[in-house]
Amino acid sequence: MSIVVGAFYFIYNKLTSNQEMDFKVFWDFLSKNNAFSIKNVIFLMLLSILNWFFEIIKWQHLVSYIHKISFCNSLEQSLGSLTASLFTPNRVGEYGVKAMYFKLSESKKIVAMNLLNNSLQMAVTTLLGVAGLSLFVLRYPLDISYYKVFKFGVVLLIIVLFPIIGLAKTKFSIKGISFQTARAFYSKIPKALYVKGFLFSLIRYMVFSFQFYFLLTLFGVKLSYFDSMVIITSMYFLASIIPVISIFDVVLKGSVAIFLFSITGVGNIIILSTILLMWFFNVALPSLTGAVFVLKFKLPQKTVCL
Structure with missing residues (x-):
């Protein structure tokens, strides 16, 4: 019950006490633009439903390797874990919540499968984001030192790779799951499962990124779809690599998006x-x-499931 009360409070607080923009200013802006006809609201809702539909069937598809569940089960687990993970960085609370829906003996495998689920989505975000950011840097002049950025990237890569290599050569484990055990588990998963999971992640990404573009057009932004996607993919990539509690995700994305879109005059x-x-x-x-x-x-x- 406390999770639900907390979720309602934070959502209400985010909508009425947004530090990035006064709610009255936001509401006046929406009213002034008169962009939200019933037709547009319905279309936006349909896009959101599609977004979560592909996330739900992706989870149903991936977890079927361990335990077959219905669409209704996957719906409950996906949305229930979203609510419960609002207060955790990068929605890590989702792992424990989803595991609670299954037998204790299956919990470690469920956690591993949820990691795969999120990793596939992150892979899509990274691939498209790197491509988008590369195009963004080529198309728009930025007053930054690329040499310093390169050095930072190399240091970051070393920081990330060394622990992974170290874990691969030791028997270190997290909650009884060693690197070798996890690698063996993932190697047994059929490649078709990875491919379908990746495709569902890609379709989902295309849905919510198009929704972002559609909202821009409602507010009169004249950028082409391609130019908008270059910035949108860059924004999602940069925002995804910074750990943040889900309820503050809007603030992080807002800051990144303002920096990127301001270069185009939006x-x-x-x-x-x-x-x-x-x-x-x-x-x-x-x-x-x-x-x-x-x-x-x-x-x-x-x-x-009724």
Whole structure:
């Protein structure tokens, strides 16, 4: 119950006490633009439903390697874990919540499979983000020292790779799961499962990135779809590599987006409005739906799909 109350409070607080933009300014801007006809709102809702639909079937598909579940089960686990993980950095709370839906003997495998689920989505974000950021740097002059950026990248790569190489050669384990055990587990998963999971992640990415572009057009931004995607993919990539609690994700994306879009002359209020609406449609509303599942969740009762 406390999770649900906390979720409602943070969503309300984010919408009414946004430090990045006064709520009254935001509402006046929406009213002034008159962009939200019933048709546009329905279309935005459909895009959000599609976004989560592909996340739900992706989880259903991946977890079937361990335990087959229905679409209804996957819906409850995906949205319920979203609600419960609002207060954790990079939604790490999602791992424990999803594991609670399964037998204790399967919990480690479920955690490993959820890591794969998120890694596939991150792989799409990284691949498209690196491509987008490369194009962005080529198209728009930036007053930065590329030599310093290169040095920082090399140091960061060393910091990341050394622990991975070290873990691969030791018997270090997290909650009883060693690097060798995890590698053996992932190597047994059929390649078709990886391919389908990656495709679902890619489709989902294309849906919510198009939703972002559609919102920009509603606010009168004249950038082409290609130019917008160069910036949008860069924004999601840069925002994804910085650990942040989910409820503050809108602030981080807003800051990154303002920096990137300002170079093309797009106003701050347009970007902040777009970011806040993306958060509302794709995080706030699904979280409120997930609160219903959190309230009715009981251990060790199984989910019944009616």
